[in-house]
Amino acid sequence: MTGCDTSLPPGLLVLLSGPSGSGKGNVSRLLLDRMPRLVLSVSATTRAPRENEAEGVDYYFKTEKEFLDIAKKGGFLEYKRVFGMNYYGTPRAFVDQQRAQGRDVLLEIDVTGALEVKRKVPDAVSVFVMPPSFAELERRLRGRGTEDDETVAVRMRTAYDELKSARLYDYFVVNDDLEKAAGEVRAILEASRLEVRRRLDVIGAIMEGERQR
Amino acid sequence: MTGCDTSLPPGLLVLLSGPSGSGKGNVSRLLLDRMPRLVLSVSATTRAPRENEAEGVDYYFKTEKEFLDIAKKGGFLEYKRVFGMNYYGTPRAFVDQQRAQGRDVLLEIDVTGALEVKRKVPDAVSVFVMPPSFAELERRLRGRGTEDDETVAVRMRTAYDELKSARLYDYFVVNDDLEKAAGEVRAILEASRLEVRRRLDVIGAIMEGERQR
Numbered sequence: 098m099t100g101c102d103t104s105l106p107p108g109l110l111v112l113l114s115g116p117s118g119s120g121k122g123n124v125s126r127l128l129l130d131r132m133p134r135l136v137l138s139v140s141a142t143t144r145a146p147r148e149n150e151a152e153g154v155d156y157y158f159k160t161e162k163e164f165l166d167i168a169k170k171g172g173f174l175e176y177k178r179v180f181g182m183n184y185y186g187t188p189r190a191f192v193d194q195q196r197a198q199g200r201d202v203l204l205e206i207d208v209t210g211a212l213e214v215k216r217k218v219p220d221a222v223s224v225f226v227m228p229p230s231f232a233e234l235e236r237r238l239r240g241r242g243t244e245d246d247e248t249v250a251v252r253m254r255t256a257y258d259e260l261k262s263a264r265l266y267d268y269f270v271v272n273d274d275l276e277k278a279a280g281e282v283r284a285i286l287e288a289s290r291l292e293v294r295r296r297l298d299v300i301g302a303i304m305e306g307e308r309q310r
Numbered sequence: 311m312t313g314c315d316t317s318l319p320p321g322l323l324v325l326l327s328g329p330s331g332s333g334k335g336n337v338s339r340l341l342l343d344r345m346p347r348l349v350l351s352v353s354a355t356t357r358a359p360r361e362n363e364a365e366g367v368d369y370y371f372k373t374e375k376e377f378l379d380i381a382k383k384g385g386f387l388e389y390k391r392v393f394g395m396n397y398y399g400t401p402r403a404f405v406d407q408q409r410a411q412g413r414d415v416l417l418e419i420d421v422t423g424a425l426e427v428k429r430k431v432p433d434a435v436s437v438f439v440m441p442p443s444f445a446e447l448e449r450r451l452r453g454r455g456t457e458d459d460e461t462v463a464v465r466m467r468t469a470y471d472e473l474k475s476a477r478l479y480d481y482f483v484v485n486d487d488l489e490k491a492a493g494e495v496r497a498i499l500e501a502s503r504l505e506v507r508r509r510l511d512v513i514g515a516i517m518e519g520e521r522q523r
Binding site: 232266288289303306307 | 438440442443444445470473474476477478479480481482483484494497498500501502504505506509510512513516517519520523
């Protein structure tokens with residue numbers, strides 16, 4: 098090997114954002130089903146486990162003291178308190194371990210969180226998913242049949258604000274067709290693995306092989 | 311539309327480099343066969359046309375005066391004189407026209423040329439193709455049966471020098487299997503089209519659509 102210390106972990110960190118109704122959850126599920134090397138990031142939370150939730154699978158369940166201790170030591174790539182109640186965070190250790198083992202870690206995350214993670218992990222690959230139009234976004238939100246007019250209106254305004262930050266991402270995917278959108282995110286992952294900055298060890302090994310012939 | 315002037319042409323410029331014996335020509339042919347939107351850049355040259363060569367298909371054939379006039383006006387993305395004899399260059403106009411029409415332009419080019427084009431076209435996507443080892447490179451060069459020991463030795467040294475520049479490229483593809491390597495370059499092209507910097511007009515159009523609802 099080359100002794101080149103500049104290379105990045107073998108696995109990717111993928112940040113997937115998009116407004117509620119963008120279909121990013123469906124894109125995630127499709128990719129997780131099809132890509133054996135891809136795993137979903139497991140968050141930590143201070144909320145109580147629900148009946149069918151398992152520690153380390155659905156969440157890492159923490160007391161508030163435990164959570165804040167981890168936060169103080171820089172153990173979260175990002176965290177936040179929701180409605181002044183429960184904390185949610187992305188444990189850095191889980192992401193680092195998976196990536197070191199060659200697994201790609203997928204993180205479904207809002208814009209604020211994604212930008213925070215990107216500052217801490219500059220080689221994270223960030224993807225913004227959006228329906229082809231706001232009319233279509235509204236149609237999907239109303240189609241759920243679970244949200245009243247006011248909730249839909251709030252979600253639409255939030256989506257507009259989030260879209261303003263889309264240009265801070267690496268990639269922009271229009272989800273007008275789930276299979277197409279998932280295929281595009283997959284191509285982004287495949288290409289990202291081939292970025293030169295992630296392959297300095299491969300280049301170094303080929304050169305070292307020649308010097309030792 | 312959005313009036314956003316910062317977006318890039320719809321088509322890509324793809325720079326494909328790699329040592330003689332890397333198989334980049336085979337990768338190119340496979341992709342050109344399969345991707346209808348991908349076209350090969352047509353070079354200009356001062357050498358005489360061969361029997362079966364057609365103007366504007368194989369080359370743009372120029373007199374030396376014509377060629378140097380174009381060069382003086384900045385009409386080439388790169389050009390060089392080979393063995394102090396004939397000039398070869400990449401006409402900027404061809405590349406620009408194809409990209410404006412939404413076609414991706416593939417340019418098979420040496421390292422020096424690629425770096426020169428990249429300076430002039432910063433959004434060009436550069437890919438370095440390499441066999442898995444120098445032993446394999448030598449095997450392929452000898453397998454051609456057309457090159458004597460000295461020529462092979464020169465090509466091997468040149469390859470080593472070129473590989474030193476691989477880290478200046480965007481992507482690094484190991485060609486140990488033609489289908490796999492072509493698939494990887496294809497993923498790079500698909501992902502590159504989704505880069506945010508190329509989709510500012512799409513983002514702008516979605517936002518404008520919402521403002522006008």
